Amino acid sequence: MGRVYRVLSALLPLLLLLTACGLKREQRHIPEIPRNEREMTEFTLDEKGRPAYPGALLGVDVSELQGEIDWQRVRADGVDFAILRVGYRGNTEGGLLQDERFAANYAAARAAGLRVGVYFFSQALSEQEARDEAAFVLELLNGAELELPVFFDWEEQTEGRTAGRALSAVGDWALCFCREITQGGYQAGVYFNQRYGYSIMRLENLTDYAFWIAEYENWQSFGYQTAFWQFTGSGRADGIDVIVDMDLMYPEEEEHE
Numbered sequence: 001m002g003r004v005y006r007v008l009s010a011l012l013p014l015l016l017l018l019t020a021c022g023l024k025r026e027q028r029h030i031p032e033i034p035r036n037e038r039e040m041t042e043f044t045l046d047e048k049g050r051p052a053y054p055g056a057l058l059g060v061d062v063s064e065l066q067g068e069i070d071w072q073r074v075r076a077d078g079v080d081f082a083i084l085r086v087g088y089r090g091n092t093e094g095g096l097l098q099d100e101r102f103a104a105n106y107a108a109a110r111a112a113g114l115r116v117g118v119y120f121f122s123q124a125l126s127e128q129e130a131r132d133e134a135a136f137v138l139e140l141l142n143g144a145e146l147e148l149p150v151f152f153d154w155e156e157q158t159e160g161r162t163a164g165r166a167l168s169a170v171g172d173w174a175l176c177f178c179r180e181i182t183q184g185g186y187q188a189g190v191y192f193n194q195r196y197g198y199s200i201m202r203l204e205n206l207t208d209y210a211f212w213i214a215e216y217e218n219w220q221s222f223g224y225q226t227a228f229w230q231f232t233g234s235g236r237a238d239g240i241d242v243i244v245d246m247d248l249m250y251p252e253e254e255e256h257e
């Protein structure tokens with residue numbers, strides 16, 4: 001009896017985790033947003049300990065902070081796509097700035113055979129600022145070919161012009177940005193973490209665009225369907241000398257089931 005009790009006790013944390021994840025998905029579900037039907041058991045780890053999912057592609061997202069990248073080595077390490085920071089809004093004076101490594105990363109990543117998308121690090125504080133950011137991105141891209149979306153990435157700051165301000169409006173700014181990007185001829189998407197996805201972004205208004213979730217686990221528990229999953233902020237890829245964000249892109253046919 002004691003042995004059975006010890007086994008049940010060891011399993012209890014896992015059972016509680018699975019139950020909590022199931023309740024989270026059920027209780028927070030909004031009917032307008034497709035539900036995440038992926039099961040924990042479908043996720044595995046590759047030979048380097050990175051999460052994998054059937055049919056999903058491995059990717060990185062980078063900025064000038066990663067320095068010079070050997071994209072041929074990145075590709076040889078099994079990385080299929082890259083989401084490049086095209087630019088950002090300054091957190092103090094709010095100027096619009098191009099990422100210093102964007103042009104080089106774009107050319108070299110495509111030459112290595114990777115699929116490419118971009119993101120803009122927004123610090124918008126109004127719908128007009130979000131439109132201005134989209135216009136800036138379209139100007140920088142200047143018709144450049146992208147296989148993947150242009151993502152709106154607004155992240156909460158503890159200092160600077162956006163600290164503690166107007167979080168409830170971020171979803172409206174994302175919508176303005178994405179509409180402008182789409183009118184400019186590109187796919188658009190929105191990056192967010194679980195808190196923003198559940199409580200702030202109002203994803204039911206953004207279902208025309210690709211969702212990219214940041215959730216640092218070995219499987220994705222977020223309750224809504226996403227096209228991209230950033231699973232770590234401290235990954236390693238051959239050809240990149242520092243830590244890097246790493247992602248999965250789910251099979252496209254899943255999004256049409």
